[in-house]
Amino acid sequence: MSLILAIESSCDETAAAVVKDGRTVLSNVISSQIETHKKFGGVVPEVASRKHLEAVNCVIDSAISDAGITLADLDYIAVTYAPGLVGALLVGVSAAKALSLALGIPLIGVHHIRGHICANFIDHADLTPPFVCLVASGGHSHIVYVADYTEFEVLGQTRDDAAGEAFDKVARVLGLGYPGGPKIDALAKEGNELAIPFKKVRFPGDSLDFSFSGIKTAVINYYHNIEQKGEVPNKADIAASFQKSVCEVMVDHLLEAAKLKGCHKVALAGGVACNSRLRAELDARSDGLMIYYPSPILCTDNAAMIGCCAYYEALASNFADMSLNAIPYLGIDLK
Ligand code: KG4
Ligand code: ZN
Numbered sequence: 001m002s003l004i005l006a007i008e009s010s011c012d013e014t015a016a017a018v019v020k021d022g023r024t025v026l027s028n029v030i031s032s033q034i035e036t037h038k039k040f041g042g043v044v045p046e047v048a049s050r051k052h053l054e055a056v057n058c059v060i061d062s063a064i065s066d067a068g069i070t071l072a073d074l075d076y077i078a079v080t081y082a083p084g085l086v087g088a089l090l091v092g093v094s095a096a097k098a099l100s101l102a103l104g105i106p107l108i109g110v111h112h113i114r115g116h117i118c119a120n121f122i123d124h125a126d127l128t129p130p131f132v133c134l135v136a137s138g139g140h141s142h143i144v145y146v147a148d149y150t151e152f153e154v155l156g157q158t159r160d161d162a163a164g165e166a167f168d169k170v171a172r173v174l175g176l177g178y179p180g181g182p183k184i185d186a187l188a189k190e191g192n193e194l195a196i197p198f199k200k201v202r203f204p205g206d207s208l209d210f211s212f213s214g215i216k217t218a219v220i221n222y223y224h225n226i227e228q229k230g231e232v233p234n235k236a237d238i239a240a241s242f243q244k245s246v247c248e249v250m251v252d253h254l255l256e257a258a259k260l261k262g263c264h265k266v267a268l269a270g271g272v273a274c275n276s277r278l279r280a281e282l283d284a285r286s287d288g289l290m291i292y293y294p295s296p297i298l299c300t301d302n303a304a305m306i307g308c309c310a311y312y313e314a315l316a317s318n319f320a321d322m323s324l325n326a327i328p329y330l331g332i333d334l335k
Contacts, residue, residue, distance in 0.1 A: 006307030009092030010084025019307030078310030137270030156208025191236030
């Protein structure tokens with residue numbers, strides 16, 4: 001049996017979890033900073049680092065006690081070291097290094113996006129690679145071929161905004177607040193998604209890359225044009241039409257990737273994977289494919305997914321040492 005304490009602090013959630021044998025979560029503690037950042041309309045990196053510092057020790061203590069274990073029972077310490085806000089990552093990395101050194105147990109550095117993908121293993125005991133996965137969050141939008149537990153190939157990614165970023169920016173213009181994804185998801189249910197034909201962006205050829213900045217600008221321009229005419233924009237219709245376009249393009253690319261790789265299994269991951277319209281679109285077009293997505297609490301940032309990913313990194317002997325550092329940008333296929 002292996003017990004991993006995992007720590008996650010890459011953005012605005014301070015999280016710690018204890019994971020047994022890779023897929024069993026004994027505790028999953030998340031301290032969110034959303035209320036703090038709400039008044040700024042987005043995450044303020046400096047503030048995030050300070051909040052992580054305040055929370056990290058308490059969150060780790062809670063994860064250990066919720067799991068009903070002591071620090072002495074742990075076999076490994078895992079931590080997100082890339083990508084993310086560098087000052088935020090550093091808090092988790094420093095705490096993990098200190099624990100690894102003090103307890104004399106191995107340290108495992110985990111890539112945040114790999115962690116998001118691994119969230120699927122926690123909720124789906126039957127899921128094994130290979131499969132293709134759409135990872136869509138506030139900072140990333142990737143189509144990834146998961147060849148094995150520690151082998152990832154990026155088949156497509158955004159060339160500008162991340163999907164979650166587009167949701168957040170559109171929500172801000174509509175005055176819905178931060179984070180925008182859940183607000184747009186809820187408001188869209190009251191709107192007509194065929195009301196405004198926002199175009200889906202497609203790069204020439206077989207590219208599976210995304211672009212979300214064009215549709216974001218189109219929505220913002222549409223909204224301001226209506227206002228300038230002295231009319232009242234129908235926010236629900238705008239939210240629904242925007243969401244339809246973004247979700248359709250993400251599912252188009254995911255299904256094309258599955259075809260390209262001859263995969264019968266497709267998965268969603270990341271905060272945007274909570275989106276009800278995205279899940280419905282994928283379900284409707286599954287056509288015999290096996291579909292996987294994590295429960296909402298494992299879609300947004302958490303440390304359980306980091307612990308799960310770390311288990312497979314440990315099986316592959318991918319350990320870190322005291323030179324582990326925070327890296328703000330790092331490809332999913334790099335170490
Ligand atoms: O994975 P995550 O917690 O953090 C990052 O790694 O970025 O994702 C946060 C993002 C935010 O942009 C948020 O608006 C989006 O996920 N999100 C959603 C939904 N729930 C969260 N986007 C669309 N629909 C949702 N229901
Ligand atoms: Zn994330």
